Every structure is written in C-alpha cells, then in structure tokens.
Amino acid sequence: MRYLFIHPVFPGQFHRVMQQLAAQPGNEVVHLSRQSALEAVPGVRKLRFSVPEGATPTGHPYVHKLEEAVIQGQAVAHVAAELKRKGFVPDLIYGYAGWGQIMFIKDIYPNVPLVGYFEWFLNAYGSEYNFDPAYPLATEHQLYLRAANTPMLLDLQSCNHGITPTRWQQHQFPEEFRHKLTVLHDGVDTELFRPKPDAGxxxxxxxxxxxxxxxxxxxxxxxxxxxxxxxxxxxxxxxxxxxxxxxxxxxxxxxxxxxxxxxxxxxxxxxxxxxxxxxxxxxxxxxxxxxxxxxxxxxxxxxxxxxxxxxxxxxxxxxxxxxxxxxxxxxxxxxxxxxxxxxxxxxxxxxxxxxxxxxxxxxxxxxxxxxxxxxxxxxxxxxxxYHLPKLLAAHVRLLEHWAAEPLHSAFHPEHSS
Incomplete structure (x- = not known):
C-alpha cells in the first residue's frame, strides 16, 4: 500500500502510525510538510512544500485565515501534482485538517480516500470563548470566528472520514459532520510513563x-x-x-x-x-x-x-x-x-x-x-x-481499511462513538 501523510510540521501527530505502516513489507510511506521537528522516521520519505516568499494575507481581516489556508493548500497541491506526474498515486491520504494543507488534495487525487485529523472547531459559546468573564468575546471577534472556520468546513466536506482524539473535541464540530469523525486518541506509552515509588x-x-x-x-x-x-x-x-x-x-x-x-x-x-x-x-x-x-x-x-x-x-x-x-x-x-x-x-x-x-x-x-x-x-x-499499543493498532486498522476499500464503504471501528 502507498500512504501519503500531510502535516504542516514533520512528523506531527503521525509519528507512530507512520512508523508502524512503514515497517510493514510492501508499504510505501511519504510525508509532506512545510517544516520539520524531527530529522527522520524510519522508512518514511520526507518531502517539503514551500510557500512563495511574500505570500501574506490581504483583504478583509475576517478572511485572513482562509487566505492563509488557500496559500498553504495551493503549495501542497503543486507538490502533489508533481508526485502524481512522476507516478506516485497513494492508496490513502491522511492529513491534518483545518489549516489548508489538504484543502485541494482531492482536486489532485479525486479517487483516493482522504482521512483527516480534526483537532478543533471554533465556537463562540460553550468552549474556550466567553468562558472567563474577565475576557469577554467582542462581537467583531465572534464574527471573525465564524469566518475562520471556513477551511475546516471545507475539509469536513471533502474528507471521506476523520479522526479526532476525544469525545469533547468531536462534539465541538457541527452535528451534521460528527458521523464522519471517529474518536481515537493517539495513546500514551504506559511503559515509559509509570510510577516510581519514593522517587526523588x-x-x-x-x-x-x-x-x-x-x-x-x-x-x-x-x-x-x-x-x-x-x-x-x-x-x-x-x-x-x-x-x-x-x-x-x-x-x-x-x-x-x-x-x-x-x-x-x-x-x-x-x-x-x-x-x-x-x-x-x-x-x-x-x-x-x-x-x-x-x-x-x-x-x-x-x-x-x-x-x-x-x-x-x-x-x-x-x-x-x-x-x-x-x-x-x-x-x-x-x-x-x-x-x-x-x-x-x-x-x-x-x-x-x-x-x-x-x-x-x-x-x-x-x-x-x-x-x-x-x-x-x-x-x-x-x-x-489510552494504552498506546491498543490505540495504535486501531489507528493502523482504520487507515488500512480506507486504503483497501472502495470510497463508498463505511467503517465502524471499536473506538468510534
């Protein structure tokens, strides 16, 4: 199987699942990012996209985030188009949602399943805003929040499926899209993070x-x-x-x-x-x-x-x-x-x-x-x-399912909600 991971920073949240997939014989794993926080992940080919110098938001402040996302998405699309021209067609694309990197990827690979990693949806009420009375949300900022969700909404519409780490995060997204989102945490290494009695x-x-x-x-x-x-x-x-x-x-x-x-x-x-x-x-x-x-x-x-x-x-x-x-x-x-x-x-x-x-x-x-x-x-x-081996196995199974099955199939893993 061929997998294309897309994240603004290598390796992002995809480190362990990429390493797991890359270790399987016959898999080819490519990661596309703008910058790196890690030198390498074994078996993963790193590619970079770059934003043109001087590409900064213009126009109305409410659409600055959308314009930034379009610039990012266009840069990714150019690299993906070159990959496709050279013969690389993935069986699955897994990308970080909401910041533009996967905004146009379906225009390059329309027949490839797209799974998005959905972390947060902005809401004026019920979450971080208008929570602390000392920091009330101004009306202008509230209007901005609605417009700022545009890149995330586009990704929700275009993806075939999504992953979000907790139920709380899932319920921040509009109800009409929640059926697309599997709740699946990245997991914690409980062998590393363990008690040590009487520790100094x-x-x-x-x-x-x-x-x-x-x-x-x-x-x-x-x-x-x-x-x-x-x-x-x-x-x-x-x-x-x-x-x-x-x-x-x-x-x-x-x-x-x-x-x-x-x-x-x-x-x-x-x-x-x-x-x-x-x-x-x-x-x-x-x-x-x-x-x-x-x-x-x-x-x-x-x-x-x-x-x-x-x-x-x-x-x-x-x-x-x-x-x-x-x-x-x-x-x-x-x-x-x-x-x-x-x-x-x-x-x-x-x-x-x-x-x-x-x-x-x-x-x-x-x-x-x-x-x-x-x-x-x-x-x-x-x-x-949140045991890492259990959740990592579920993560791999979900991606393998979407890589192997037709686009119209549905997936209902144990960890969906």
Missing part, C-alpha cells in the same frame, strides 16, 4: 530528596488559558500553610492562547509582581522545557499535579501524568470531566476558585495515603482507555 528529583540545578512534598504543574505557556494565575495564587496560600513544600513548574512563560500583554510582558511577570512578598521563590522552581527523562522524574516525584484548562483541547500531558501515578488536581471543566471523575481517579475543583485549589493541595500534601487509590485508579484509567 535530580534535574540540572535542582535536587530534591525522596519524601519532599512536591507540587507540580506543566504547561506549554504560563497563561490564563491553562489556569496559571489560579495556580500561582493558590501556591502563595499553600506555601504559608505548608512551609516545607516545593513547586516545580515545567514550561515557558510564552503566551500561546491567551490575550497578549502590552510591551511584551508575560503573565509570569505580572503574577510574580502581584504576589511579591507572599511567594517564597526559593521553593518555586521554573525548569523551562525538559527532555522526557527529566520530565518523567518530575511526574514521579509529584505529590500533587495541577492541570487547569479552559474548555479546549485536552493536553496529552494530563494522561502522561495519570499514567505516571500522579494525583491530579484539575479544573472542573468539560475536557477533564471526560477523563477525571472527582474522588475516583483524581480531584476536580472550580476553575476560578484558587482558594479551593489551595485547600485541595494542602489535603494532598498532609494526607498522601488518603489519595493512594486515586493515583492507582488514574493509571488504570489510562491503561484501559
């Missing part, structure tokens, strides 16, 4: 012995979208109550999803200034990005792991922390409610109430044995629902 922490520049009461928090960016203000304010209260506790914060102080602050300031700066005199910075350790072995150490040393988010895409880091046996203290928002049942495999608290978060953290540090079963249940949840 030995990072470059930081060493904490076993038994140290450690609160952990990891994020792409320290910003309101992921509840960083609530966490740091709760930490100020917790430090006053638990003078021996330490906090390890993994990630950057960049802003990815939230409103940017003036003059290049960060939310970390704002909050440290707000809480000056109330935080003991000698017990707060900002690690920046960590390689996986160091990050795993952080999770294994954690007494309580905080994961807060607005109603948005659920971070894979949550499931990794659960697999590592962390006690999760999370926000009572819809994405977490799909995975965490309060008092069974973790603890949930109001997103906006940092006092309640401080209370839960204090309980976790003072009574660790009380929550042992929640840690164990968290790991079992991941093993049962």
């Amino acid at each position: 922490l030995n990072l470059p520049g930081l060493s904490l012995p076993p038994g140290t009461p450690v609160v952990t928090y990891s994020t792409r960016g320290m910003e309101p979208f992921r509840g960083f203000p609530q966490f740091i304010r709760a930490l100020a209260e917790l430090q006053a109550r638990c003078p021996n506790c330490h906090a390890v914060i993994v990630g950057t102080d960049n802003v990815y999803y939230s409103k940017t602050l003036p003059e290049g300031r960060t939310y970390k700066q704002e909050l440290l200034e707000e809480l000056a005199g109330r935080l003991d910075l000698s017990r707060i350790h900002f690690t920046g990005w960590l390689d996986t072995p160091y990050y795993l150490q952080v999770l294994q040393a954690s007494c309580a792991h905080v994961y807060f988010t607005r109603p948005y895409v659920l971070s894979w880091s949550l499931m990794e922390a659960m697999a590592a046996g962390c006690l999760i203290i999370g926000s009572n928002t819809a994405p977490l409610q799909e995975v965490i049942h309060d008092g069974e495999n973790g603890l949930l608290t109001d997103f906006f109430d940092h006092h309640a978060l401080a209370d839960r953290l204090e309980e976790a540090l003072r009574q660790p044995e009380r929550f042992r079963s929640l840690r164990e249940n968290a790991r079992q949840t991941v093993i049962q629902r």
